[in-house]
Amino acid sequence: MNIFKKIIGLSFVGCVPLAMSSGQSPDGGKMNVLFIAVDDLNDWIGCFGGNPQVKTPNIDRLARNNSMIMMNTQCPSSVSCPSRSAFLTGLRPSTTGVYQNTQNLRDSRIAMGVPTLPQYFSRNGYFTLSTGKIFHKHQVNGEQDAGQWAFDLWQKESGGFPIDKSKVPMSGMDVTGTVGTLMDWGPTSVGKEETQDWISAQWVVKQLQQDFEKPFFMMLGISKPHLTWYVPQEYFDRYDLSSIIVPDIHEDDLDDILTPDGKKKFEESADYRIIKQAGKFKDAARAYMACISYVDDCIGLVLDALENSKYKDNTIIVLLGDHGWFLGEKMRYRKTFLWEESIRSPLIIKVPGMTRTSQCTRIVNFMDLYPTLADLCGLPVPYHCEGRSIVPLLKNPAKKWYPSLTTMGYRNHSVRSEQFRYNCYEDGTEELYDHYADPMEWNNLIKDPNYKKVVRKLRAFLPETDAAPSPGSSDQQSIASNKNDDGNYFTDPSKIYINEEDLEYSITVRGQNNY
Ligand SMILES: [Ca+2]
Numbered sequence: 471m472n473i474f475k476k477i478i479g480l481s482f483v484g485c486v487p488l489a490m491s492s493g494q495s496p497d498g499g500k501m502n503v504l505f506i507a508v509d510d511l512n513d514w515i516g517c518f519g520g521n522p523q524v525k526t527p528n529i530d531r532l533a534r535n536n537s538m539i540m541m542n543t544q545c546p547s548s549v550s551c552p553s554r555s556a557f558l559t560g561l562r563p564s565t566t567g568v569y570q571n572t573q574n575l576r577d578s579r580i581a582m583g584v585p586t587l588p589q590y591f592s593r594n595g596y597f598t599l600s601t602g603k604i605f606h607k608h609q610v611n612g613e614q615d616a617g618q619w620a621f622d623l624w625q626k627e628s629g630g631f632p633i634d635k636s637k638v639p640m641s642g643m644d645v646t647g648t649v650g651t652l653m654d655w656g657p658t659s660v661g662k663e664e665t666q667d668w669i670s671a672q673w674v675v676k677q678l679q680q681d682f683e684k685p686f687f688m689m690l691g692i693s694k695p696h697l698t699w700y701v702p703q704e705y706f707d708r709y710d711l712s713s714i715i716v717p718d719i720h721e722d723d724l725d726d727i728l729t730p731d732g733k734k735k736f737e738e739s740a741d742y743r744i745i746k747q748a749g750k751f752k753d754a755a756r757a758y759m760a761c762i763s764y765v766d767d768c769i770g771l772v773l774d775a776l777e778n779s780k781y782k783d784n785t786i787i788v789l790l791g792d793h794g795w796f797l798g799e800k801m802r803y804r805k806t807f808l809w810e811e812s813i814r815s816p817l818i819i820k821v822p823g824m825t826r827t828s829q830c831t832r833i834v835n836f837m838d839l840y841p842t843l844a845d846l847c848g849l850p851v852p853y854h855c856e857g858r859s860i861v862p863l864l865k866n867p868a869k870k871w872y873p874s875l876t877t878m879g880y881r882n883h884s885v886r887s888e889q890f891r892y893n894c895y896e897d898g899t900e901e902l903y904d905h906y907a908d909p910m911e912w913n914n915l916i917k918d919p920n921y922k923k924v925v926r927k928l929r930a931f932l933p934e935t936d937a938a939p940s941p942g943s944s945d946q947q948s949i950a951s952n953k954n955d956d957g958n959y960f961t962d963p964s965k966i967y968i969n970e971e972d973l974e975y976s977i978t979v980r981g982q983n984n985y
Pocket residue numbers: 509510549550696792793
């Protein structure tokens with residue numbers, strides 16, 4: 471039995487939308503926006519039902535307090551930089567060419583041709599402020615570009631997660647051969663008050679006690695549960711190791727995903743192999759859960775501060791995780807793949823005067839956030855946005871909606887409808903899963919002739935353009951040619967709607983080189 475899937479919060483009642491005209495708070499003024507992005511947080515949150523054991527009382531409290539839980543949100547890409555670059559510009563990876571963590575969106579001519587989400591709000595009467603990771607970080611000329619150029623006020627994060635380095639790896643595993651941030655977990659050497667996300671949250675708390683002359687657009691980036699899983703011991707102590715339940719794993723799951731020449735496309739990951747050999751599935755799950763409970767406490771600080779502020783009834787709250795995360799499913803940990811665990815991402819939206827405590831199971835995408843927030847705040851939705859405003863869903867979650875696209879790397883796409891996920895890769899490999907019958911995506915139906923029509927319909931949602939990777943990509947072949955199949959460099963700008971004023975503005979900002 472797999473108790474991990476679809477134990478969807480049963481205590482949430484149906485939605486009876488309140489009347490509210492977009493752009494105005496209940497008292498008639500402009501709405502503020504509080505946007506919280508959590509790094510690598512999957513659906514292991516109480517109100518999302520991804521793990522019945524995880525303890526997230528603060529996020530659950532937000533969910534129960536006139537928020538809509540968007541149960542089936544998809545990320546634009548299943549790793550940080552392309553996901554964030556996409557929802558912050560309103561342009562898909564397949565339009566900007568930003569596919570990997572190594573690619574700074576400022577090096578994509580297309581991405582720089584539009585104002586980013588906070589820039590758009592700043593130019594439309596908002597005071598924009600931020601701390602923590604919102605934009606993906608890049609080293610530029612020896613300095614860190616963390617997107618500080620996009621905000622009116624930006625606070626560099628501090629504190630970190632100090633540990634006793636002599637004890638690394640604290641998990642006791644030999645993690646040689648893994649790729650990415652060290653797969654390790656254990657207690658910090660300081661209490662929570664001295665850790666990074668706690669300090670970031672306290673900065674937001676302080677801001678919420680200020681008087682702002684303009685409406686604010688505040689973005690908080692929370693860094694955990696991104697690896698490494700170092701948080702104060704008290705969070706590990708919240709979970710009894712022996713009673714941890716780990717996800718169901720089918721070890722033959724990858725056998726039915728074959729390339730066009732019949733070879734197995736995917737193997738188990740090095741992390742998975744090492745954790746399995748060490749017998750530490752439960753330890754890894756507990757460490758991830760400990761980090762989530764730490765994140766939940768930090769978010770609790772902010773929610774309490776907002777509740778006790780004068781902005782309580784005129785502030786839209788958006789809370790998201792930037793993509794999903796595997797904890798053993800598909801024989802892997804981490805992210806960057808086109809399966810449900812990596813793509814489905816948490817999203818909670820509270821719009822005072824509009825949303826009521828409710829769940830929406832329609833398929834939406836973070837691409838929809840830029841147009842949705844513009845719409846909610848009474849700003850024109852920029853023509854360039856490739857997502858769509860979900861305000862109709864916030865008013866009526868049962869409204870019929872659309873399939874969604876996720877891209878991971880050059881020419882690898884996933885289309886998700888309510889019933890199906892269709893994946894196709896650059897090498898011609900394809901997959902199809904029926905979520906009504908198989909929510910864990912164990913049975914690849916692509917060879918079943920009964921689904922030909924379904925596949926044809928889903929393929930219609932693939933992007934028209936696959937932009938060549940923008941500078942910074944490790945895709946050497948693409949860098950060598952730096953061209954699309956049609957011979958153009960990057961995406962042809964005439965194919966998307968770019969406001970010339972925006973283009974000029976962005977180039978001016980870039981010219982300042984104010985990293
Ligand atoms: Ca991330």
